[in-house]
Amino acid sequence: MTRSPATTEDLALTARLRAIVGDRRVLVRPGELRAYESDGLPGYQSRPSVAVFPGTRDETIAVVRLLAELAIPFVPRGAGTGLSGGSLADGVVLLGLHRLSRIISIDPDNARAVVEPGVVNATLTRAASAYGLHYAPDPSSQTACTIGGNVAENAGGPHCLKYGVTLNHVVAVTALLPSGEVVTLGNADGEQDGYDLLGAFIGSEGCFGIALDVTVSLARDPQAVRTLLADFGSVDDAARAVSGIIATGIVPAALEMMDNAIIQAVEASIYAAGYPADAAAILLIELDGAAAGIDEDAARVAGICRDAGARGVRTAADAAERARLWQGRKKAFGAMGRISPHLVVQDAVVPRTQLPSVLAAIQAIGERHGVNVCNVFHAGDGNLHPNIGYDSSDPVQAQRVHDAMSEIMAACIAAGGTITGEHGVGLDKLPYMDALFSPETLAAMCALREVFDPERRANPGKVVPVHSCREWTGASPARAVARA
Amino acid sequence: MTHEATEAIAAQVRAARASRTPLRVVGGAGWMDAGGPCDAVERIEAGALRGVVEYEPGDLTLTARAGTTLAELQQVTAAHGQWLPLDPAGSATGTLGATIATASWGPLAAAYGTPRDQVLGCEVVTGTGDVVRAGGRVVKNVAGFDLTRLMVGAWGTLGVITEATVRLRARPEVDETRAIVLGGAESIAHASRWMRTSAFTPLAAELLSPALAAAVGVGAVAAPVLLLRAGGNAPMVRELLRAATSLGDGRALDSSVWQRLGSGDGAGTTFRVSAAPARIAALWAATASAVERAGGTAQANLWRGVVRCIIPAAGTTESMALLNDILAVAHPAALVSERGPSWLWERPSSDAATAALAAGVARAFDPDHLLNPGVMGRGAHAPPHPASHAGTA
Numbered sequence: 001m002t003r004s005p006a007t008t009e010d011l012a013l014t015a016r017l018r019a020i021v022g023d024r025r026v027l028v029r030p031g032e033l034r035a036y037e038s039d040g041l042p043g044y045q046s047r048p049s050v051a052v053f054p055g056t057r058d059e060t061i062a063v064v065r066l067l068a069e070l071a072i073p074f075v076p077r078g079a080g081t082g083l084s085g086g087s088l089a090d091g092v093v094l095l096g097l098h099r100l101s102r103i104i105s106i107d108p109d110n111a112r113a114v115v116e117p118g119v120v121n122a123t124l125t126r127a128a129s130a131y132g133l134h135y136a137p138d139p140s141s142q143t144a145c146t147i148g149g150n151v152a153e154n155a156g157g158p159h160c161l162k163y164g165v166t167l168n169h170v171v172a173v174t175a176l177l178p179s180g181e182v183v184t185l186g187n188a189d190g191e192q193d194g195y196d197l198l199g200a201f202i203g204s205e206g207c208f209g210i211a212l213d214v215t216v217s218l219a220r221d222p223q224a225v226r227t228l229l230a231d232f233g234s235v236d237d238a239a240r241a242v243s244g245i246i247a248t249g250i251v252p253a254a255l256e257m258m259d260n261a262i263i264q265a266v267e268a269s270i271y272a273a274g275y276p277a278d279a280a281a282i283l284l285i286e287l288d289g290a291a292a293g294i295d296e297d298a299a300r301v302a303g304i305c306r307d308a309g310a311r312g313v314r315t316a317a318d319a320a321e322r323a324r325l326w327q328g329r330k331k332a333f334g335a336m337g338r339i340s341p342h343l344v345v346q347d348a349v350v351p352r353t354q355l356p357s358v359l360a361a362i363q364a365i366g367e368r369h370g371v372n373v374c375n376v377f378h379a380g381d382g383n384l385h386p387n388i389g390y391d392s393s394d395p396v397q398a399q400r401v402h403d404a405m406s407e408i409m410a411a412c413i414a415a416g417g418t419i420t421g422e423h424g425v426g427l428d429k430l431p432y433m434d435a436l437f438s439p440e441t442l443a444a445m446c447a448l449r450e451v452f453d454p455e456r457r458a459n460p461g462k463v464v465p466v467h468s469c470r471e472w473t474g475a476s477p478a479r480a481v482a483r484a
Numbered sequence: 485m486t487h488e489a490t491e492a493i494a495a496q497v498r499a500a501r502a503s504r505t506p507l508r509v510v511g512g513a514g515w516m517d518a519g520g521p522c523d524a525v526e527r528i529e530a531g532a533l534r535g536v537v538e539y540e541p542g543d544l545t546l547t548a549r550a551g552t553t554l555a556e557l558q559q560v561t562a563a564h565g566q567w568l569p570l571d572p573a574g575s576a577t578g579t580l581g582a583t584i585a586t587a588s589w590g591p592l593a594a595a596y597g598t599p600r601d602q603v604l605g606c607e608v609v610t611g612t613g614d615v616v617r618a619g620g621r622v623v624k625n626v627a628g629f630d631l632t633r634l635m636v637g638a639w640g641t642l643g644v645i646t647e648a649t650v651r652l653r654a655r656p657e658v659d660e661t662r663a664i665v666l667g668g669a670e671s672i673a674h675a676s677r678w679m680r681t682s683a684f685t686p687l688a689a690e691l692l693s694p695a696l697a698a699a700v701g702v703g704a705v706a707a708p709v710l711l712l713r714a715g716g717n718a719p720m721v722r723e724l725l726r727a728a729t730s731l732g733d734g735r736a737l738d739s740s741v742w743q744r745l746g747s748g749d750g751a752g753t754t755f756r757v758s759a760a761p762a763r764i765a766a767l768w769a770a771t772a773s774a775v776e777r778a779g780g781t782a783q784a785n786l787w788r789g790v791v792r793c794i795i796p797a798a799g800t801t802e803s804m805a806l807l808n809d810i811l812a813v814a815h816p817a818a819l820v821s822e823r824g825p826s827w828l829w830e831r832p833s834s835d836a837a838t839a840a841l842a843a844g845v846a847r848a849f850d851p852d853h854l855l856n857p858g859v860m861g862r863g864a865h866a867p868p869h870p871a872s873h874a875g876t877a
Contacts, residue, residue: 109762111680154626165624167633168601183837190758190818191790194834194860195642195842196587199600199633203626223683247542249565249654290683293720349622353542381624382543421624429627436627440614444849445629451844464628 010049013070013093017052020062025099027051036094040081040141042342043392044427048075048089053096057116057212060100064210065180067093073457074178076206078118078149081141083345084426086153086205086462097148097210103127104213111218112171112188117148117211121155124216133218136163139422140330148211154203156422158254158329161380162288163219165422167202172215175201175208178458188215200448205424206459208452222253222288226298227316227325230283230305231276235259235363235375237309238281239356242379244304245285246352250297255380256284256329262336262376266328269335273328274321279311283379284329286322332376333387340389344401347429348412349421352382361411362386369404371397383421384412410435425463433465442468487549489533490607490615490646496528497644497854498613506857509640511551511582512575520639520821520829521858530581533646536560538621545604545621547649550581566652569596569687573746573792573822581645587637590746591688591713594787599636602651606635608643611850621649634845639859642849656687656715661741662725662734666691667707673765675710675731679786680762684724688713689786690745693772696781700744702737708772710786711741745783752780752794753803753824757810759817761789770813778806792822800827829859 010028017026027033028050037045054060067074075089077096087094100116103124107113108131115124121142125134138157139145145155151173156165163169172186186198201208232238238257245255258266263275263282275282283305287297302313316322328335336343350358359375366373366388377385386408390401409419409432419425419432433442446469449456456469500507508524511531533549536557541564548557555576557568572578572588582588584606589598596602605619608631618631634642666672672691679689690711692702697709710731714724728734759767764786771791772782780795793810795803804827811817821828834842846853846860 107760107762109680110760112760154630156624160624164597164601165626167630168597177841181837183841184835185838187818189760189816191756191788191820193818193820194637194839195845196600196633196637197838197841197845199636200630200845202633203630207629220681220683243542246544249656251653289685290720290723292723293717296717296719349620349624351540351543351545351622353540378624382622383624416621418620418622418625418627420627421622422626424626425628433628436620438615438617441616441618441631442628444610444614444616444618444631447848448629448631448634448845451841451848 013072014050016066017050017063020066021052021054021059025053025055036077036080036089036096039085039087040083041085041345041428043344044085044088046088046090048094049091051094051096053099055099057100060097060210060212061176061180061182063095064176064178067457068178068180071455071457073460075459076148076152076210078146078152079120079141079144081145082149082153082426083347083423084420084428086424086426086459088427090461092460095210098146100148106131108133111220112215113218114213114215115147116213117146117151119147121145121147121150128218129221132221134221135216136160136169136219137166140333147214147216151202151211151214152204152206153422153424156378156383158256158378159286161255161378162251162253167199169217170198170202170214171217173198173201174212175210176212177209178453178455182212186215203424204452205426205463207449207463209458224291224294225286225288225322226294227322228285228298228302228313229275229316229325230285230302230310230313231279232281232283232310233279234309235281235359236356238283239359239379241283241305241308241310242355243353244308245301246380248300248304250287250301252285252301252380253288254284254286255378257375257377257379258282258284258329258332259375261372261374262332265335265339266332269331269338271328271331271335273324275328276312284325329376336374336387336389340391342392343387343389344405345385345387345423346405346408347383347385347420347423348409348417349381349383350412350415350417352380354415354417355379355382358384358412358415362408365404365407365411369400369407371400371404373404373408378421381421382417427462430462430465433468439468487646490609493528493530493644493646494609494613494615497609497611500526500854501611501613501852504852505854507854509585509644509856511579511585512553512577521826523857528644530644530646531579533581537647541566544652544654545623545649546652547621547647548580549647550645551579553577553579554583561652562655565655567655568602568650569653570599570602571742571746573749575747580648580650584636584648585638585640585645591690591711591742591785594689594785595685595687595715596653600633603632603636604649604651605632606645606649607647608635608645610643611852611854616643619649623651640856641846641860642855644855658718658721659687659713659715659739660721660725661737661739662712662728663697663702663737664710664712664728664732664734665705665707666710666732669765669769671732672708672768676762676764676786678731682727684714684720684727686712686724687715688742691768691784691786692745693776693782695776696783699748699781700741702741708768711737711745713739713742749794752796753828754792754794754822755807755824755828756790756792756820756822757814757817758788758790758820759814761787764789767791767814767817771810774806774810778802800825
């Protein structure tokens with residue numbers, strides 16, 4: 001969006017925001033705003049008109065009420081680590097919430113914590129560790145991303161295979177609606193009755209409002225952990241091992257796959273984890289829980305890997321080795337970033353029995369378009385993260401990458417999958433929504449959004465394509481967009 | 485692509501909309517006598533939507549039409565060593581659709597969660613007569629706003645559920661049940677602490693009032709009984725049961741006790757009282773003996789902090805007084821109604837602002853209040869959403 005010079009209205013807004021949060025917490029100069037032009041996905045850039053950073057709950061409410069009064073759109077933002085362009089503010093107000101970073105309380109008896117939205121995911125786990133507890137959802141960005149952002153995206157992470165995603169760990173939210181009204185969603189004192197408004201709010205990508213505080217349930221630290229590294233000579237063998245493990249009914253805490261390109265990138269970086277450099281694929285498998293029986297499960301999993309053709313299976317000898325194996329996995333995208341100036345990452349999910357055929361299809365699509373597709377993903381959930389490193393300043397290369405990714409998404413949808421498992425739709429996946437959902441379903445989503453935000457001022461233009469937001473007439477309209 | 489039976493329901497809703505005819509959504513008809521107020525004129529028979537649409541055991545997911553019974557699903561999945569770990573009270577002819585619509589769950593929720601955690605997607609016909617496909621068929625999905633969660637527990641007021649996809653689990657290799665008599669409040673508190681701090685997660689840990697324990701065949705006891713269900717591989721189950729001996733002497737029971745517990749509901753006013761999980765012993769103290777004195781039974785999910793009570797359908801005044809006493813002693817606690825006269829359903833369950841939001845959701849999906857009108861109580865009939873706070877900053 002082209003920026004016009006500041007208008008009188010802009011100046012009035014800035015002055016009123018400064019009156020609420022203080023001069024230093026309102027940014028308007030292009031140089032200052034540059035840091036907020038993109039999120040974790042480097043392909044998108046747009047500059048907010050103003051960035052405002054309230055430091056307290058009351059300041060946040062006052063800011064949102066001011067924006068409501070002036071009918072100004074805004075985009076909430078946590079740490080800006082999202083991978084879907086969801087926190088980009090194109091010429092509108094960016095509302096940064098990272099300063100709301102208090103852990104309000106930890107209740108070890110009930111294994112609960114109440115936190116402000118800007119608390120960093122890993123900080124919460126560190127604080128809970130004193131009680132033998134942790135916060136289970138563990139996105140790879142957990143050392144930077146915030147709980148508020150996690151709620152907005154319904155974030156996952158490797159250990160969600162066993163423990164569930166953000167939705168399964170949030171008990172209640174005090175939400176600030178775009179109108180400035182404060183509502184309680186969910187119930188920290190017993191069962192929730194009535195519509196699951198909390199469930200609707202989680203994963204609403206900042207379109208339904210802002211979480212002023214979040215009550216989460218904490219998980220007990222497991223008594224025992226076994227981390228296995230299985231080394232495969234072919235991606236297909238590794239994919240079949242995944243299906244085999246899932247079919248036994250053993251639910252690993254995490255079950256991750258990395259292909260050779262990722263292994264190479266990790267091993268060449270400061271995060272070198274000791275992965276076998278010549279493996280076509282590795283599986284990182286973690287089992288946890290009670291000590292009793294865990295070695296039997298580990299032996300069974302190792303046996304399935306060997307039966308599927310693993311060249312070797314080793315178990316992390318100690319906590320330090322386990323941490324190293326995991327760091328390589330969690331920093332894989334960072335390691336890829338060293339190799340190419342830009343990285344596009346997808347987040348499709350497919351039925352787990354489809355993994356071998358979908359991975360083969362992805363490989364073939366990459367070859368056809370002359371791009372190198374790498375895979376590092378949550379195999380146990382079927383949650384793929386195909387990624388392609390490239391130089392976006394080369395339009396020919398950028399087009400090839402775009403075409404390949406579109407075909408990959410189409411293949412995942414055709415296999416019965418979805419377009420995003422944990423990164424959210426944001427801007428990046430908007431083009432695929434029509435292929436996944438009917439016009440009626442998209443219209444229902446729009447209608448739900450308007451319950452929370454009748455003016456559609458919160459994170460405008462994200463999640464649901466604007467053309468889908470027709471009136472609900474009850475009659476099935478002609479399909480506006482042909483389905484893929 | 486849409487099933488023709490779904491289209492037929494959509495046509496019925498559109499016709500009802502044209503003639504402003506309120507509809508009662510009926511699955512297996514198991515909840516018809518739940519007592520929730522409903523001003524419907526015609527019925528929509530979702531129970532006729534039967535059968536498994538897609539089941540790939542290796543994916544541990546299953547898609548079925550909404551009228552498929554839980555018993556049928558257990559039969560189909562058991563053939564592959566799997567199950568849908570939902571065991572709500574009621575007859576085995578209860579349907580998948582009704583279980584989701586009422587968000588019903590049973591003892592297995594201690595380990596596996598409730599329908600909210602297990603439903604991956606669903607097809608619904610909204611009150612506008614539109615067919616909406618919420619969510620998907622994969623185990624992880626954040627594409628778009630979460631319409632699936634809205635449908636779980638909406639009692640059909642936002643849409644008639646016609647099909648659903650659920651997450652399955654492998655049946656545990658070993659599945660054992662022990663009955664442990666817990667004499668005195670301190671031993672209940674101890675059992676609750678054990679649940680929250682032990683390295684083990686039982687499949688179920690259900691506390692039964694003495695009368696209920698007797699009714700399901702545990703035997704005549706004077707104190708509450710903990711039914712502990714351990715599942716997993718053999719060494720784990722063995723160690724769990726060994727650790728549980730610290731709670732008291734356990735007697736092995738056949739797993740059929742769980743079926744008897746689930747299907748043993750007599751007539752009566754049924755409600756659940758819940759609080760933060762660590763308060764379960766206090767909650768039990770506030771409920772169980774009072775309920776038994778009134779001739780009823782109580783059971784508690786130790787892990788989730790929920791006490792489920794059934795009291796005989798006695799005089800309204802006595803029942804209301806009993807419930808009010810329980811809630812006063814247990815405060816802060818939540819009440820969820822399962823079955824009972826209209827007074828039970830008319831209690832407001834949320835603050836005004838949240839109720840207004842709920843009313844907005846109801847208007848968005850069912851603008852003419854055609855689907856099970858009144859069943860959600862006051863929330864769905866609350867006044868319009870208040871004006872925004874614009875100008876009040």
